[in-house]
Every structure is written in structure tokens, then in C-alpha cells.
Amino acid sequence: MSERKLRPEPRTRTAVVRAKRRPSRGLDSVAADSFFRDLVWSLRNGVLAVMRDGTVTVMNDVAYQILGLTRKPSDLGKPFTEVLKNQQEVSRIVASAFELSHLPNRAELRLKSTGKVIGYTLSQVRDADGRITGATLFFKDLTRVEQLEERERLRDRLAALGEMAAAIAHEVKNPLAGIEVMAGLLKRQLADSEDAQAILGDIIKEAKMANAIVLEVLDFVRPIRLQVERISVADAVRDAVSMADSHAPRGNVAVTVDLPEQLPSIQGDPHQLRQIFTNLLTNAFEALGGKGEVSIVASAINEEGPAGGEPQGPMVQVDVTDNGPGMPADVVDKIFSPFFTTKPQGSGLGLAIVRKIVDAHDGRIDVSVLETGGTRFRVTLPVTGSHQLFG
Numbered sequence: 001m002s003e004r005k006l007r008p009e010p011r012t013r014t015a016v017v018r019a020k021r022r023p024s025r026g027l028d029s030v031a032a033d034s035f036f037r038d039l040v041w042s043l044r045n046g047v048l049a050v051m052r053d054g055t056v057t058v059m060n061d062v063a064y065q066i067l068g069l070t071r072k073p074s075d076l077g078k079p080f081t082e083v084l085k086n087q088q089e090v091s092r093i094v095a096s097a098f099e100l101s102h103l104p105n106r107a108e109l110r111l112k113s114t115g116k117v118i119g120y121t122l123s124q125v126r127d128a129d130g131r132i133t134g135a136t137l138f139f140k141d142l143t144r145v146e147q148l149e150e151r152e153r154l155r156d157r158l159a160a161l162g163e164m165a166a167a168i169a170h171e172v173k174n175p176l177a178g179i180e181v182m183a184g185l186l187k188r189q190l191a192d193s194e195d196a197q198a199i200l201g202d203i204i205k206e207a208k209m210a211n212a213i214v215l216e217v218l219d220f221v222r223p224i225r226l227q228v229e230r231i232s233v234a235d236a237v238r239d240a241v242s243m244a245d246s247h248a249p250r251g252n253v254a255v256t257v258d259l260p261e262q263l264p265s266i267q268g269d270p271h272q273l274r275q276i277f278t279n280l281l282t283n284a285f286e287a288l289g290g291k292g293e294v295s296i297v298a299s300a301i302n303e304e305g306p307a308g309g310e311p312q313g314p315m316v317q318v319d320v321t322d323n324g325p326g327m328p329a330d331v332v333d334k335i336f337s338p339f340f341t342t343k344p345q346g347s348g349l350g351l352a353i354v355r356k357i358v359d360a361h362d363g364r365i366d367v368s369v370l371e372t373g374g375t376r377f378r379v380t381l382p383v384t385g386s387h388q389l390f391g
């Protein structure tokens with residue numbers, strides 16, 4: 001069905017009434033009614049307008065897209081509570097237009113159904129005599145803006161954390177080396193005592209482990225300097241499969257790889273990209289505990305960008321999915337934070353590093369816990385990014 005057919009009929013009763021009532025504002029003499037309709041339809045914001053009786057009079061394509069609803073020709077003229085029955089939060093906001101005396105100028109809302117963040121302005125529609133005849137909701141998808149802000153916050157956090165970690169590592173490294181050397185000396189001097197040998201052996205082992213953690217932290221907080229070249233994501237994935245094997249025992253885990261031939265190469269750092277998939281696969285193997293399935297599926301996509309926003313260009317999307325135990329929601333919220341781990345031997349840096357590398361490539365990483373059980377990490381990388389130093 002064509003878009004035009006779905007638009008409201010040109011001469012609705014309201015349109016006629018308004019045309020009669022507002023000659024003093026001079027608008028109608030300058031532009032035809034059809035122009036105002038086209039204007040609303042061409043806006044890159046979502047627009048939803050309701051009459052005083054609660055019926056929907058305008059809902060443009062962007063509004064449907066952002067709210068994740070499918071247009072039905074019968075929506076116009078229906079009560080907004082019915083059209084928005086799966087978007088209760090939005091419905092409540094529209095309803096408040098007739099209840100509040102002061103409407104918020106600009107507010108934000110996270111849609112429960114899609115997780116999208118919208119920024120909106122609510123206005124009352126008044127006629128020439130000042131009577132409220134309806135309400136409009138103007139909104140925009142801010143999800144991408146939110147992601148960029150979060151990235152900025154993470155960058156600040158990492159910078160502060162980096163300074164602190166570098167200072168601590170500096171202070172700790174020398175005494176640790178001292179402990180290791182002196183324990184070694186003592187071990188030689190007490191060669192006859194079995195007990196002392198065992199204890200000193202443990203001390204040396206622990207000191208070495210502490211030193212390894214310090215080095216790992218320093219590695220994590222160091223800014224990433226990308227050595228960008230045209231690289232094949234498929235190669236990075238294939239290398240990562242064999243690297244992950246050496247990080248975590250794979251056992252009987254079956255790995256299926258679906259990498260289309262025509263997958264475009266991207267601008268990125270081959271070493272860092274390999275690291276992304278190695279860390280994701282290592283986690284998957286650890287979650288599966290030696291039994292299960294991991295699939296890696298890559299595809300080329302052309303992101304349109306947020307509804308009403310700029311297109312984001314060609315991207316390569318890689319899904320790493322396992323059929324492991326998944327995670328509870330409170331764990332999902334924290335997995336990208338540095339040092340968050342649920343594993344006795346984990347350092348909690350694996351996904352923090354993944355996120356840092358993905359950000360440095362101007363990409364995105366999303367995690368979903370699947371209803372069927374298991375976890376899916378989706379990495380989306382632009383074919384051409386504006387790579388900067390990130391740290």
C-alpha cells in the first residue's frame with residue numbers, strides 16, 4: 001500500500017475549521033493545507049498528534065519506526081490509548097498533555113519494549129481562542145546519542161582508572177620483584193629444609209601471579225594505538241578460533257563458522273580485531289564448560305542509523321552465539337566493566353578490553369541473553385571508521 005494513501009484525507013473537518021479560525025495568523029494565505037501535511041510527513045522527528053477527544057490525527061512514519069509499531073490504516077481516528085496499547089509509557093505521556101498545566105520542555109524516556117531512548121517534547125494544541133483542541137508529541141531516537149555519551153563516560157572513567165592503575169603498578173612492581181628475588185635467595189640458602197622450600201616456592205608463585213596481574217592491568221589501561229590497515233574480518237575470526245583454543249579448554253564444544261565470501265574488508269587493526277573474537281570465544285568456551293555449541297556468523301549490513309538520523313554506512317556484523325547458561329540481568333549490566341568477573345580465576349578484563357577495541361574502531365557491541373538459552377554477542381564494525389586514539 002502506498003504511503004500517500006495512508007495519509008489523512010486532505011480535507012478533514014479539523015482542517016477546515018482551523019483554516020476558518022486562523023486567518024489572522026496569515027499562515028493559510030501563504031501555504032496550502034497540503035504543505036503543512038507534507039511538512040509533518042517529511043520531518044525527521046516522530047510526530048504524534050491527538051485531538052481533545054483522544055483520537056489520533058497524525059502519526060508519521062518516523063513515529064511508527066521509533067516506537068516499533070506497524071502502521072494500520074485504521075489507526076487514524078482511533079483512541080491513542082488503543083494505538084499505543086503496547087507502548088504504555090508513551091500513552092501515559094500523551095494523556096498527561098491534558099492533565100498537566102506545565103508541560104516539560106524536553107524530557108527523555110527509555111522504551112521498555114525496544115530499549116530505545118527517546119527525547120520528546122509535549123505540546124498542547126490550542127485554537128485561536130486559546131482552547132485546548134489537542135496535543136502533539138514530538139520525539140527523536142536518542143539511543144545512538146546515549147551510546148556516544150556512555151562511551152565518553154567510559155573514556156573518562158578509563159582515563160582516571162588508568163592514571164591510578166599506572167601509579168599503583170609503579171609502586172607495586174618493584175617491591176614484587178624484590179619479594180621474588182629475596183625468596184629465591186632464601187630458597188637457595190635453605191636448600192635442606194623441605195618445608196621452607198615449599199613455602200618459598202609458593203611465595204615466588206604468588207609474586208609472579210601478582211606481577212602478571214599488574215602487567216595485565218597496565219596493558220588494559222594503556223591507550224590503544226591502532227595500526228589501521230584494510231583487513232578481512234573473516235581472517236581475524238578464523239585466527240581467533242585457534243587462539244581461543246589455547247586460552248580455554250574447548251572440550252567437545254562444536255564451533256560453526258559462517259563467513260560469506262563477499263564480506264567486505266574493513267579498516268582496522270588486525271591484532272586488536274583478533275583480540276575481540278578471541279576474548280568472546282574464550283568466554284563462550286568457559287561458559288559451556290567443555291560441552292555445547294558456538295556459532296560465529298558474519299554478514300554485511302547497511303545501517304540506516306537511528307530513525308530520522310543520518311545513515312551510518314556499510315558495516316560488518318559478527319554474531320558470536322553460544323548455547324550456554326546465559327546470565328542473569330544484573331550480571332549483564334556489569335559485564336563490560338573492568339574487573340567484573342564471576343569466575344574464581346577471572347580478572348574481569350576480557351570484555352572491558354573487547355569494548356575498548358570496538359569503540360576504538362567506531363563500532364558497537366551488544367549482548368543478548370537468548371530465550372532459548374545461551375548468549376549472543378553482536379559486534380558491528382564500520383567498513384570505514386574515523387579511528388582515533390582511544391584510551
Ligand SMILES: Nc1ncnc2c1ncn2[C@@H]1O[C@H](COP(=O)(O)OP(=O)(O)OP(=O)(O)O)[C@@H](O)[C@H]1O
Nearest residue numbers: 283284287335341342343346347348349350351375
Ligand atoms: N558467553 C558467556 N556466557 C555467560 N556468561 C558470560 C559470557 N561471556 C561473559 N560472561 C560473563 O561476563 C563476565 C565478564 O567477562 P570477562 O571476559 O570480562 O571477564 P572474565 O571472563 O570473568 O575474566 P577474564 O576474561 O579477564 O579472564 C564473566 O565473568 C561471565 O560472568
Ligand SMILES: [Mg+2]
Nearest residue numbers: 282283350351
Ligand atoms: Mg573473559
